[in-house]
Amino acid sequence: MRLDKYLALSGLVRRRTxxxxxxxxxxxxxxxxxxxxxxxxxxxxxxxxxxxxxELRYRIVALPDRPVPRARQHEVxxxxxxxxxxxxxx
Numbered sequence: 858m859r860l861d862k863y864l865a866l867s868g869l870v871r872r873r874t875x876x877x878x879x880x881x882x883x884x885x886x887x888x889x890x891x892x893x894x895x896x897x898x899x900x901x902x903x904x905x906x907x908x909x910x911x912e913l914r915y916r917i918v919a920l921p922d923r924p925v926p927r928a929r930q931h932e933v934x935x936x937x938x939x940x941x942x943x944x945x946x947x
Contacts, residue, residue: 858920860887860904861894866921867933869906869913884908903937914938 863869864876864885879885880894886905887896898904898917906913914937921933 858898859894860885860892860896860898863898863917863920864904864906866924868925868927868930869904869915869934870908879906879908904934910942912938912940 861873861876861880864879865871865873870876870879876885877894880892880896883891884907885892887898888903889905892904898920900917900919902917904915904917906915915934916937917933918931918935919933925933
């Protein structure tokens with residue numbers, strides 16, 4: 858399955874066009890390497906998303922054939938880590 862389609866169907870990114878933009882801008886990595894929207898993904902691979910100030914890392918559990926409700930997102934992607942930059946005030 859294409860990476861942009863997986864991101865949209867799994868609910869990790871709201872729309873496929875946003876997933877494509879994120880890939881084109883270098884905000885998405887698969888197994889530690891920058892990934893284009895058309896890259897083929899499979900179960901077991903790790904995806905890193907940099908959305909705004911957050912960096913989220915997921916493992917692909919399953920490839921959905923239709924959009925997944927947020928309550929069932931854990932069935933297609935497992936959150937491995939979530940980081941936000943430390944903002945220190947002076």
